[in-house]
Amino acid sequence: MKSSxxxxxxxxxxxxxxxxxxxxxxxESTSGSTxxxxxxxxxxxxxxASAEGSAxxxxxxxxxxxEPLKIMVVRKIGGDDHTAQYLAGAQQEATALGMEVETxxxxxxxxxxxxxxxxxxxxxxxxxxxxxxxxxxxxxxxxAARDAGIEVVTFDSIADxxxxxxxxxxxxxxxxxATLVLxxxxxxxxxxxxxxxxWVDGFPPMVRRNNIYTQVTEENPGIEELERxxxxxxxxTVDTQNAVAAWLNKYPEGEMDAIFATWDAFATGATRxxxxxxxxxxxxxxxxxxxxxxxxxxxxxxPWKYTAAVDPTLIGAVNVRLLAxxxxxxxxxxxxxLEATLISQEELNASGExxxxxxxxxxxxxxxxxxxxxxDWMVTLKxxxxx
Numbered sequence: 061m062k063s064s065x066x067x068x069x070x071x072x073x074x075x076x077x078x079x080x081x082x083x084x085x086x087x088e089s090t091s092g093s094t095x096x097x098x099x100x101x102x103x104x105x106x107x108x109a110s111a112e113g114s115a116x117x118x119x120x121x122x123x124x125x126x127e128p129l130k131i132m133v134v135r136k137i138g139g140d141d142h143t144a145q146y147l148a149g150a151q152q153e154a155t156a157l158g159m160e161v162e163t164x165x166x167x168x169x170x171x172x173x174x175x176x177x178x179x180x181x182x183x184x185x186x187x188x189x190x191x192x193x194x195x196x197x198x199x200x201x202x203x204a205a206r207d208a209g210i211e212v213v214t215f216d217s218i219a220d221x222x223x224x225x226x227x228x229x230x231x232x233x234x235x236x237x238a239t240l241v242l243x244x245x246x247x248x249x250x251x252x253x254x255x256x257x258x259w260v261d262g263f264p265p266m267v268r269r270n271n272i273y274t275q276v277t278e279e280n281p282g283i284e285e286l287e288r289x290x291x292x293x294x295x296x297t298v299d300t301q302n303a304v305a306a307w308l309n310k311y312p313e314g315e316m317d318a319i320f321a322t323w324d325a326f327a328t329g330a331t332r333x334x335x336x337x338x339x340x341x342x343x344x345x346x347x348x349x350x351x352x353x354x355x356x357x358x359x360x361x362x363p364w365k366y367t368a369a370v371d372p373t374l375i376g377a378v379n380v381r382l383l384a385x386x387x388x389x390x391x392x393x394x395x396x397x398l399e400a401t402l403i404s405q406e407e408l409n410a411s412g413e414x415x416x417x418x419x420x421x422x423x424x425x426x427x428x429x430x431x432x433x434x435x436d437w438m439v440t441l442k443x444x445x446x447x
Contacts (some may be wrong), residue, residue: 133150133162135165137166141324143165149375149377152377187386188202188383206226231397231398233398234272255316256286258321259323269322327347340362343365349367351416354416357408
């Protein structure tokens with residue numbers, strides 16, 4: 061009897077332990093299932109996120125879905141605000157499109173300009189933007205770049221580059237720039253004026269502006285050129301100021317009516333010379349614009365009445381867009397000119413506040429805006445890179 065009771069007690073204990081062990085096993089099994097479910101859920105979320113990321117790249121050219129493309133922007137002239145803003149515009153646009161970009165200004169040094177282009181070729185950059193290439197050696201380098209499979213866009217460079225397959229030549233509409241201000245000079249001086257001419261040969265945009273100047277003066281014989289000066293160095297503004305100061309000693313008040321300056325570095329030097337000499341009766345008609353130019357035009361007594369320009373930041377951006385289209389394998393034009401705008405001192409002063417490059421659009425409608433060559437995939441790329 062005692063044996064039977066002992067057996068029953070032992071069996072009951074065994075049964076309790078067995079059931080407990082089964083319960084523990086079920087808990088482990090349940091816990092394991094939960095962990096597996098969590099893992100599957102995480103993997104699903106990651107997969108969904110990956111799919112979402114992939115979807116955001118839909119429609120982008122293949123070249124922009126791989127490693128960042130490397131481009132270089134090389135400019136021959138420098139030392140002026142226009143160059144700084146041009147390079148900044150190119151830098152900002154390239155970065156927004158996810159490209160690696162380097163910018164370089166040779167400050168008028170031809171050897172450095174050529175060497176930098178050659179280095180970009182040797183280092184196998186994907187694309188080049190070349191500004192103010194003005195000689196046969198530059199054309200040879202552009203040909204070498206194209207032979208190496210490098211895409212090229214040029215700004216204000218020699219027409220010989222048209223002969224190289226796949227290259228796009230961009231420019232400001234130089235004929236329009238010169239026409240806008242010269243028409244004002246002729247109009248306001250009733251086609252009778254003794255003038256100084258600030259111009260330098262050797263650069264394609266200067267050649268185009270001079271062609272208009274020659275045409276206008278031939279059509280208006282009452283516009284008589286008294287003096288001419290022009291250099292393109294990293295000291296252009298000071299050299300111009302000294303040259304115009306010498307003119308003022310030669311021509312007393314009433315003998316010179318106006319100055320036509322084909323570059324803002326010239327206009328700046330001329331304005332400083334006139335203001336220092338108290339000769340603000342001589343009107344200045346210029347080309348190009350920058351923050352420093354706008355400030356000078358708005359100074360009390362400034363003789364700088366008009367300037368015709370294209371936003372240099374926009375020029376840099378449009379050049380990069382064209383290069384991006386080439387890298388994407390899309391069709392681009394052989395030539396493209398950016399539209400010119402006339403800016404008057406009267407408009408600036410009438411605004412009631414100091415105008416700079418950022419607020420100029422409040423005075424000049426449409427200033428600094430262009431969707432030229434801005435493709436939908438570029439907008440998508442910019443939005444992705446901004447996040």
